[in-house]
Amino acid sequence: MERFLPCLYAVLACGGFCLIFEVKKPLFVLLCSLNGGVSWLVYLLLEGVCPQATRYLIDTIVVSVLAELMARVLKAPATIFLIVGIIPLVPGGGLYYTMEALLSGDTALFARTALETAACAGAIAVGVSMVSSLARLLFRKHLVEGRQP
């Protein structure tokens, strides 16, 4: 159980982010926070299953699909749920350790952490883009209909 405690912290931290980003509807706050918790839960469950970057990729895909579904059901922009849900995955730790390696003059460690951080950010970007493009393909019909006066 101890292992999954970070998921609870992720939910609470994402709840705080909802307030910072001015999300006001209680249902939205709840869903955004839960999305953040799910993102870390999936990350933990994938531990040891696949390499780091793949974990981030799969995780982002799950969160993005959830966000798109919430957006469709609630008729709200998907970014709202996506922005808050992705936050626990953003490699803040990687940024810090990269900087620390640079300060201590350890070039090899610096290069490794910098690359790892970039790979994680890249995996998030790829995951988001894959799901967004699929969503756009699936819902294109609506857009064309919407253009008619």
Add this chain to the structure above:
Amino acid sequence: MTSDETEQLLDLCCEMGRQLIQNGAEIYRVEESARRILAAYGHAEAEVFAIPSCVILNIRDGQRNYTKSVRIRSSSNDLDKLDRLNDLCRQICRETPPPSEAAGLLETVTNSPSYPACVSFLAHGCVAAFFTLFWGGRASDAAVAFLCGLAVKATVGSMSRLNANVFFTDVCASAFLAFIPTALFCLGLPIRPDRIIIGAIMLLVPGIAITNVMRDVIAGDFLTAITKFAEVMIVAMAIAIGIALPVGAVKALLGGL
């Protein structure tokens, strides 16, 4: 449609675009919203161009061209307004009220109050504290992180009042947030500065830009994506530099954290 009404419609769409961009919408959403509103009012031939700092609109009405552009400087992230603007856009397309009336509706959305400052301060503190716990900090670390979160909010708030640029704001905010735990650590408190700093920088990490960059690329807005990507890199650099100042000073003076 009279030329007066066309002008009003132009104003409405530009203001809608400006508000959408300022509150964290993707660029394709901005362009599409403007295009849909114009189509709903019978201007299917309208040209819309938007990038994060500018919206340009052109309507052709008979023999005349109406063009308006707005320059966008500041941006706040208000996802509630984004949601309500999105709803309003649908409503305008569905009901096509007179442009002046629609502008009134838009104004009520943009003037809706945001959370009071105390809630925002509390939220910053809690986010920093919970992310510190999240990254493996203890309760004492979380308490210090709460203070760091308040410091970030205070710094960002006062810097924006001074109209400082993003880079300088983030350098100052992250230097300030890293200074608190390193100083307390040097005074002999049993805390882990790295966990606290990582927890608190989550507040500054450009989450919206990272998420929206790829959504813009997918929509084909490469110009916007490059702009946003540059923003992400600059903010990341600013955070690294800001944190390096106090941490580096401690390293130089005391030989490591």
